[in-house]
Amino acid sequence: MRKRINKLLHTDNFSYFIRYFAVFTLIFVFMTAIIFQLMRSTMYHGTDEKFDQIKQQPGIVIDFAIARSLAPDLEVLIQSTEDTTASSSPARTDVPKDDFAGENSLRLGSNYHVLLYDKDGQLLNPDNFAGLSDFAFDKSSMGSIKEVTIEGPFGEDDFRYTTIELSEEETAPYSSYSIKYATICVNVSQIKSSIQDYEGTVAIVMASFWLISIGASLYLANLSMKPILASYQKQKDFVENASHELRTPLAVLQNRLEGLFRHPHATILESSESVASSLEEVRNMRLLTTNLLNLARRDDGLKPEISEVQPAFFADIFANYALIAEENDRELTIENHLHQPIRTDKVLVKQLLTILFDNAMKYSDDGGHIKIEAGMKEKTIYFLVADDGIGISSADKKKIFDRFYRVDKARTRQKGGFGLGLSLAKQISDTLQGDILVRDHQPRGTVFEVRLPR
Numbered sequence: 318m319r320k321r322i323n324k325l326l327h328t329d330n331f332s333y334f335i336r337y338f339a340v341f342t343l344i345f346v347f348m349t350a351i352i353f354q355l356m357r358s359t360m361y362h363g364t365d366e367k368f369d370q371i372k373q374q375p376g377i378v379i380d381f382a383i384a385r386s387l388a389p390d391l392e393v394l395i396q397s398t399e400d401t402t403a404s405s406s407p408a409r410t411d412v413p414k415d416d417f418a419g420e421n422s423l424r425l426g427s428n429y430h431v432l433l434y435d436k437d438g439q440l441l442n443p444d445n446f447a448g449l450s451d452f453a454f455d456k457s458s459m460g461s462i463k464e465v466t467i468e469g470p471f472g473e474d475d476f477r478y479t480t481i482e483l484s485e486e487e488t489a490p491y492s493s494y495s496i497k498y499a500t501i502c503v504n505v506s507q508i509k510s511s512i513q514d515y516e517g518t519v520a521i522v523m524a525s526f527w528l529i530s531i532g533a534s535l536y537l538a539n540l541s542m543k544p545i546l547a548s549y550q551k552q553k554d555f556v557e558n559a560s561h562e563l564r565t566p567l568a569v570l571q572n573r574l575e576g577l578f579r580h581p582h583a584t585i586l587e588s589s590e591s592v593a594s595s596l597e598e599v600r601n602m603r604l605l606t607t608n609l610l611n612l613a614r615r616d617d618g619l620k621p622e623i624s625e626v627q628p629a630f631f632a633d634i635f636a637n638y639a640l641i642a643e644e645n646d647r648e649l650t651i652e653n654h655l656h657q658p659i660r661t662d663k664v665l666v667k668q669l670l671t672i673l674f675d676n677a678m679k680y681s682d683d684g685g686h687i688k689i690e691a692g693m694k695e696k697t698i699y700f701l702v703a704d705d706g707i708g709i710s711s712a713d714k715k716k717i718f719d720r721f722y723r724v725d726k727a728r729t730r731q732k733g734g735f736g737l738g739l740s741l742a743k744q745i746s747d748t749l750q751g752d753i754l755v756r757d758h759q760p761r762g763t764v765f766e767v768r769l770p771r
Contacts (some may be wrong), residue, residue, distance in 0.1 A: 330661035341530035349523045355517055358507050360476065365462060367425075368479050370462075371501055376487040378499050382431035382442055383491060389598075396564035430476075434498040448474065449502065453479065456498075475509045526653040621662035621748055627641055628655045628665055631691055638674050638689065645685045654692030661698070662749060662770060668712070669745045672738040673702040673765045680763070681706035697751075698769045707761035714755055718743040 371378055393506035397456075433441040434454050443450035462479045480500045488496040547691025557566045573591040580588065635703035670689075675689045681704040690701040709717060718739050746753040758764045 321540045330542050331536050332536050333541050337534035337537045337626050338531060341534060342527065345523050345527045345530070349519065351734065352519050353516055356512055356519075360512050361505070362501050364505065367503075368462060368501065372479075372481055375481055375483055377500055378425075378431045378481075379433070379491060381425055381429070381489065382433050382499065383494075385431070385442075387687075389511045391441055401747065403713075428504040430502040432500040433494070434500070435495045436497040438498070438518055441496065446470070447502075447504070449476075452502070454498065454500070456752045473506075474504055475506045483517065531553060541708065547592060566602050569598045570595050603650055621665055625663055626663045626666070627658050628653075633656055633665055633719045634646055634670060635655060635689060635691075641674075642678070642687060645678060647678060647681060648684070650686065650688045652688070652690040652692075654690070657697075659693075659698055661770060665745045665749060666700075666769070669701060669742050672701070672742045672745075673700075673767070676738055676765070677702050677704035677706070677763075680704060693771065696771050698771055700767045700769075701764065702766075703758045703762060703764040705758065705760075708757060709755065709763050717755065718753075 403431060430444055430447050430449055431442075432444065432449060432452055435441060438454035438456065440450070440452065440454070444452075448467050452467070459480050459482060462477060464475065464477050466473055466475050478500055480498060483496060488494075517597055573595045576591050577583070577588055585592070635653060639649050639651065674687070674689065681687060686705050688701070688703040690699075690703075692699060743753055745770075746767055749769050751767060753764045754768070756764050756766075
């Protein structure tokens with residue numbers, strides 16, 4: 318079991334899985350942290366904004382605290398934007414009527430508490446009902462916003478508070494109380510409870526998606542490995558097929574050369590068969606290596622050299638094909654409808670047509686018929702090469718453009734083919750941004766059609 322686990326841990330799939338899973342984990346962690354921060358800042362936005370307003374009008378909190386605890390008869394509780402007027406309390410008789418009214422008034426609810434301190438930090442208005450009677454004065458946190466949990470008569474409550482220093486001008490109306498500092502507290506227990514509920518919900522959702530990301534990571538890891546495995550398999554098949562193709566001519570060369578050593582006194586004429594056979598195998602290997610080099614160059618992304626090609630260029634090519642067909646006992650029909658210049662890479666197009674023509678020659682019998690047609694349709698140039706040979710099965714049609722694949726290996730080997738021609742033709746077609754199609758030729762044979770952009 319341990320060996321299987323170790324083997325799994327060292328596979329490429331597991332490596333990709335860890336990378337994707339790590340990325341998903343980081344994304345969800347950052348998203349969760351950002352959401353939590355946004356929720357907290359949004360929930361406390363109104364409270365913190367009220368603190369900023371209070372700092373701009375600190376005298377109001379003194380009125381609020383005095384009226385609430387020290388002088389309950391003083392009608393200065395800022396509960397609405399309606400006009401309020403100071404009462405007959407002697408604590409403050411010089412308050413203008415409109416000081417606590419209008420659009421600049423603050424609305425302080427019942428969840429607000431104001432604690433007043435003298436210059437020595439002694440609490441002047443203990444709030445036993447809210448559990449703030451023992452609230453310690455913290456001069457070091459002056460101006461900043463903090464949170465504290467206090468055990469009150471009804472259980473624990475969470476408060477958000479800030480402490481401000483009051484000027485003599487602001488405390489002058491209440492000079493008898495020796496007020497120097499004020500701590501504004503707001504009960505945020507309900508807000509904090511809501512935040513915790515929301516955070517719990519967000520955490521569950523994020524954790525669920527995080528678990529789902531495990532499956533997504535596995536899927537993406539397998540998806541990422543598919544082209545790599547396919548490329549590796551193609552490379553492996555390519556090496557095996559190339560080795561196989563080279564092994565046969567090398568074995569023939571070895572046997573022929575060893576035969577020459579066994580007859581050291583034989584003349585060249587007497588050894589001509591062995592020499593000729595060796596030369597033939599050398600030619601085959603040279604052709605094979607040339608095709609492999611062409612394929613490698615195409616794989617490197619060879620850029621086509623587009624130029625204007627005259628119709629006479631194709632007429633010359635087809636004339637040469639006619640001579641070759643006649644020498645090999647084939648009947649060739651040519652329908653050339655190209656009568657105006659086209660823009661393409663003439664070297665690559667010639668190589669492509671030669672591959673298709675050579676393929677038709679190999680797979681048609683003596684006396685067979687081959688047809689070549691060239692023309693233009695709308696915005697494309699087409700070339701059609703048809704033969705009445707052995708044909709290609711539906712299963713083979715899917716593989717004929719693979720390297721080293723041959724429909725009839727014995728026949729192709731006899732004709733000197735390696736199964737690289739159609740693969741090279743497909744790459745040339747792709748380089749020229751065209752398509753190459755294959756279909757059956759009735760009543761027998763095969764048709765290859767190439768379509769290139771004009």
